[in-house]
Amino acid sequence: MTAPPTQPIPLPRKPAASTASLLIVPSLIGALVALALGIYGRVHSPTGIAINIAGFSSPGTVKSWLATGATVFAIVQVGSALVMYGKVPRVTAPEWIGGLHRWSGRIAFLLAVPVAIHCLYALGFQQYSTRVLIHSVVGCLFFGAFTVKMLILPKRGLPGWVLPVAGAVVFTLLVVIWLTSAYWFFSTFGIKA
């Protein structure tokens, strides 16, 4: 893989060119992650079974609660990001807001991983209904988008809109995943542990 053009000093290039060059490698890696998950989910024979977590009545409930937890932390993400960017009137960002944002994000991601593994291993990439197809596609895209967001976070010299847009995409994808899985599950079978 060719290295992206390096920037010795964050000024000499035109902003458009440097933004593209900073984003291309993370975007490609993210695309590969999404593609790899989708291909694995498609070619791997769904076993219908995976390790179960004690204390819940079925994998469906475990996954629904984990996904709901991830979504709640993702909402914290959006809230803390708005505060950090000064978008909430009359609220100045407290010192700990960065820590809250980072840790809520980490927890949301780590909650989502076991759900995704169960989906990919036990159920696979399916398309027998619109809900399932959307869930399969968006589930793969989410981890690609999250990878992109993580990879561009440390980059310096990006325009101000990039991180909010990336964060919004990741959040939107997660909410779609939640709506097509946990929300569907709870509304179909009732809320239970």
Add this chain to the structure above:
Amino acid sequence: MKRNTPLITLLVGAALGVVLLVASMLATPSSAQPNYSAVAASSAAPASSAAPAESSEAPEPAESSAAASAPAAAPSPGPTRTTPTRADFTGRVGGGGGSVAVAVHGDKAIAYVCNGSTVEGWMRGKVEGDKLVLTGKNQTHLTASYHAGKVTGDVEAHGTDYSFSVPTVSKSSSKSSGLYQATAVVQGKTIKAGWIVLGDGTQVGSVEIGESGEKAVTAPKLDVATMTARIGNVVLHAVPVSGVTGSGF
């Protein structure tokens, strides 16, 4: 230091994913994994040249699936191959005491026979020319041949013999007709449920309890709208077994 934390987050997540995946593989009973022999030859290969594949065990489940789905896309089977490369067949067995479903994908086939109660069995096998030979646990076996859109033959499960002649699943009759399976762990026991849904919407299903597959009971009704069924508090998520889409192969 700070600049690297997002990468660490990613790597921790990836590591967690790998650990869970490996744990899932270890937790999966071997019966749930495809363990039929992998055939590297394409579906267009004549039966005679595909013969040596009998001895080789599948090296990687994913690999075998990939090998099956890639060449199966080829539209023209060889001269000896009369069975479609991607097809699903379902129907009642002779006498109407149960149903049978056969899914053909490439040169592999999966079949399920079920009387909606204690007689049922899953089988896997191969397609060679117009012949299908499938075997499963407890001497469950099926031999059939394909002719003019129908699979005709005999199947034996739990000592019960059925003859059958079943047509291709018609796409126009019912979108949900076909073969479905679900596995779950209930009270420490692995169960495997199977349903055959016919074009007129009628369905039969059984649940194997334990890995031996010897004991089976009537399955709860499969809700084809949600692809779920319930056993007490446990929700079973059914996945289609289809030669047309390759699901379950």
